[in-house]
Amino acid sequence: GAVVSQHPSRVxxxxxxxxxIECRSLDFQATTMFWYRQFPKQSLMLMATSNEGSKAxxxxxxxxxxxxxxxxxxxxxxxxxxxxxxxxxxxYICSAREPAGLSQPQHFGDGTRLSIL
Amino acid sequence: AQxxxxxxxxxxxSEGASLELRCNYSYGATPYLFWYVQSPGQGLxxxxxxxxGDTLVQGIKGFEAEFKRSQSSFxxxxxxxxxxxxxxxxxxxxxxxxxxxxxxxxGQGTELSVKP
Numbered sequence: 001g002a003v004v005s006q007h008p009s010r011v012x013x014x015x016x017x018x019x020x021i022e023c024r025s026l027d028f029q030a031t032t033m034f035w036y037r038q039f040p041k042q043s044l045m046l047m048a049t050s051n052e053g054s055k056a057x058x059x060x061x062x063x064x065x066x067x068x069x070x071x072x073x074x075x076x077x078x079x080x081x082x083x084x085x086x087x088x089x090x091x092y093i094c095s096a097r098e099p100a101g102l103s104q105p106q107h108f109g110d111g112t113r114l115s116i117l
Numbered sequence: 118a119q120x121x122x123x124x125x126x127x128x129x130x131s132e133g134a135s136l137e138l139r140c141n142y143s144y145g146a147t148p149y150l151f152w153y154v155q156s157p158g159q160g161l162x163x164x165x166x167x168x169x170g171d172t173l174v175q176g177i178k179g180f181e182a183e184f185k186r187s188q189s190s191f192x193x194x195x196x197x198x199x200x201x202x203x204x205x206x207x208x209x210x211x212x213x214x215x216x217x218x219x220x221x222x223x224g225q226g227t228e229l230s231v232k233p
Contacts, residue, residue: 006160032219043207043223044161093160097219105151106221108160 002028004096006109014117015086021079021112023094029074030096034106035067038091050077084116119144121210123224130198131232138193138227140208150191151209151221152182161207167191178202203231 003026011019023033031052036044048069049057056069066088068080077096081088091113095106120143130136142148149168153161165176172184182193191208208224 004160034220041228043225046220049220091158095161104219105163105166106219107163108153110160111158113158 002096002098002107004094004107004109006094006112008112009110010113010115012115012117013084016083017116019081019084019114021081021092021094021114023077023079023096023109025075025096025107028096028098030077031074031099032097033071033077034095034097035069035077035079036093036095038093038111040091044093047079081114084114086116089114089116119210119222121208121222121224123206123208123227125227126225127228127230129230129232132200133197136193136195136198136202136229138206138208138229140191140193140224141189142191142208142210142222143189144210148210150182150184151211152176152180152191152193153207153209154178155205155207155226157204164193164206198229198231200231200233203229205229 005024005026007022033050035047037047038044046059047062050069050071052071052074058064071077091111093111095108097106098104122141124139151166152164154164155161164180165174165182167174167184175181180195184191206227209221211219211221
């Protein structure tokens, strides 16, 4: 089945640090990837839609200068949390959608637990 | 407005008992429906999906779901629950009517506990 790899799985860093999270589709080409944020005991909140070769589309209320997204190839999207602060601590999950139509499911990475001290 | 409702926040069932997790949706076009499962600290795994055709769909791990258009529901079922099924379950809807490339709307999730 389709596999999405997300790295790192856990990051602990000091306030003010920028953190990069990678999302790779390992066995298919993903023209579209998605970035979510999940708070404890809550559902997934879509942050942005990442399209290969173009600018990401951010959801309302998500700071694009804070959460930089790059989708430079068909198998890799990155999320950079710039100048991270404790309130950015969360569980971040990426997904990649198989090509060939909107009916294709999204496949998810294992998430990144970000802790800002 | 598009939305997904999972009425049950937490369900506890005995191992070996049957299970039904409820999902209702509101969507302005033909929905594509999904059930995902999430174990603690991990990402989401696709259990099953419905696009068209037979309204009873089979998924992995012995799960099935039935699409009922008249009730705007897509309930997940399993005839006999195993202890390893304890996890968080998310229902999601997407489709052509929700523009911007296949975004999904997720329900709030149902936490399943399994007692021996």
